[in-house]
Amino acid sequence: GGEELSQIQKGESYVGLIAEGRFQAEKRSAQERVSLQHQGIQISSTGQMGDEPSRLKTREETYPAEQPGLHVFVLTSDGRLIGSYAFDFQNEEKPLAKSEVSPPYFPGVDKIEIVLDQESYAQLEEKRKEALRSGVLLTGDEDLVPGRIVYKDQEYKGELRLKG
Known part of the structure; x- marks a missing residue:
């Protein structure tokens, strides 16, 4: 796994799904939006092609990417988002991650x-x-x-x- 990620070019759309420590699926395109679905979760990317941001959709929520770059969404095994990170390769050759989600919100769980x-x-x-x-x-x-x-x-x- 990871072959598509290792070949990604500037501006391309890319989505990949890693579960249990290995790539389950990935897609890449220079011409169009790419999307993957897995167990009620959908991830999509437009790269630099469109106005619509990359996003993650779970059964309950949609999380649009607020920053440009390669996004990593971290979910629990039952599909709850616990973190999201963006790596901006447009402006930096070796970018540091910028967190987009803080702190995780777990609806239905008492505080x-x-x-x-x-x-x-x-x-x-x-x-x-x-x-x-x-x-x-x-x-x-x-x-x-x-x-x-x-x-x-x-x-x-x-x-x-x-x-x-």
């Missing part, structure tokens, strides 16, 4: 808010850094910090710690 003071947050952050350095998270009672959890307009006080 939980964790509230910590700065000292408690700093303690958890230091414990996290220590775990990343050593490759293992070891916690005990001394790692508990005071905090609050807000869920459905209810506030719960307690002690929090990192879990691996």
Whole structure:
């Protein structure tokens, strides 16, 4: 997989689908819009040919590309968009990604808010850094910090710690 992507020329339309770590399908054209459909998801690209932007359509939403360039849409296995990145090869030979989606929105999922003071947050952050350095998270009672959890307009006080 990836043969079409490796041969893409400036201004061409290109779409590719990568799942489970490998290319599932890809299309490229210098003359027309290209599109792919897979499990209720449609991706399309016009390259530099049209006024209509490249886009990703899921069962619930349409996400137009807001910036020029090669777009990477990242979805969960059930089709929810969790990130989108654009690489602008028009203006830069080796572009850095520009994120278009922030933060991901998951309709129908209840929001939980964790509230910590700065000292408690700093303690958890230091414990996290220590775990990343050593490759293992070891916690005990001394790692508990005071905090609050807000869920459905209810506030719960307690002690929090990192879990691996």
